[in-house]
Amino acid sequence: MGSEIVKSSVAELPLWQRYADQFPVRENLLYLNHAAVAPLPRRCADALKHLADDCLRYGSLHYDEWLAAYEGLRVAAARLVNATPREIALVKNTSEGIATLALGLDWRPGDRMVGFKEEFAIQGLGAFPLDVRACHIDALAADGHKWLLGPEGCAILYISQALQERVEPVEFGWTNVAGYNDYGSRDMTLRPDAGRYECGTLNTIGCFGLRASIEFLLEAGPGEIAPVVRNLGDRIAAGVQAKGYDLFLQRTPRNAAGIVTFRKPGVDAAETVRRLRRQNIITAARAGWVRASPHFYISPGEIDRLVETLP
Helix, strand or coil, X not given: CHHHHHHHHHHCCCHHHHCHHHCHHHHCCEECECCCCCCCCHHHHHHHHHHHHHHHHHCCCCHHHXXXXXXXXXXXXXXXXXXXXXXXXXXXXXXXHHHHHHHHECXXXXXXXXXXXXXXXXXXXXXXXXXXCXXXXXXXXXXXXXXXXXXXXXXXXXXXXXXXXXXXXXXXXXXXXXXXXXXXXXXXXXXXXXXXXXXXCCCHHHHHHHHHHHHHHHHHCHHHHHHXXXXXXXXXXXXXXXXXXXXXXXCCCCCCCCCEEEECXXXXXXXXXXXXXXXXXXXXXXXXXXXXXXXXXXXXXHHHHHHHHCC
C-alpha cells in the first residue's frame, strides 16, 4: 500500500519535477536550445557509457547486445510514430533519410513536389505526438539530437511498407541484402523491410543512446510532454512581449510550438544571446532574432528567470 501511495504522489508531480534527476544539465545551465542540439538525459548517457565500457573490456564479445539495441531502437521509434519496426531504418541523420527517399523514387517528367518553406520535420518529433497512420505520412526522417534528446549522428527513417517497393536504395552495402548474415552468400535480394536502406555498419553507440532516449520519452508520454512544451513556449511569448519584444510569429493554438523567436527594436539579438549566456542561459541567435526552445524538463520558474534577465 505504501509503495502505491508513493507512486501516485510522484505521478501527480509536474513533469519537470518527476524527471528532474534525468537532466544534470540543470545544475549548470538553463538550457533553452533544444531546437539546435539537446543535452543528454542521464539514461541516454548511461547507455552510451555502458557500450563504451563494454567495448573497452570485451571488444565485440557481446555483439548480441548490439543487435538487440538496433532492434530495440526500431521498436521504440515505431511506437513513437505508430508504425511497425519493419518500417523503420536506422540512418546517420535527417538529410540522409530525406535523400534516400528523394533519390530512390522513380521520378518522371511532369511529377511535382510540394514542400513547406524552411521546413524542418526534425523540430517536432520528441516534443509533440505524431501518428503516421492518422496523418497519412508515407515517409519521415528525424535525427536524434534535438527534441528526441539523443546523440548526434544517429537518426530514424520511417518508410511505409507500401512505399518501400517504390523507393530503391541509393547506397548499397553488405547489410542491404536479405542474407547479410551469411558472409559467403552473393545473393543480392534486398531485405524485405526498411532495413534495405541500411547500407553497412550502424552507429552502434548512437543506437544504444537513441534507444534509451526514445524509450525515456515514451515513458514520460508524448501526450503529456506536448502541452508542457506548448505552455512553456506560451510563457516565453507572453513574458517577452510584456518587456517590449516582438515575436517573429504570433502564437495561436494551431502554431504554438516549443520554439519562440523574438527581438526588441534597437537591441542586437546576438548581444542578447551573449548576455544570457554569461548568466548561464542558453539560447540561439538566428537571422537577427533570439530563439528560445525549452523542453519538458524546464520549469515555469526558469522561464521567468529568462524573461527577467533579458535587457
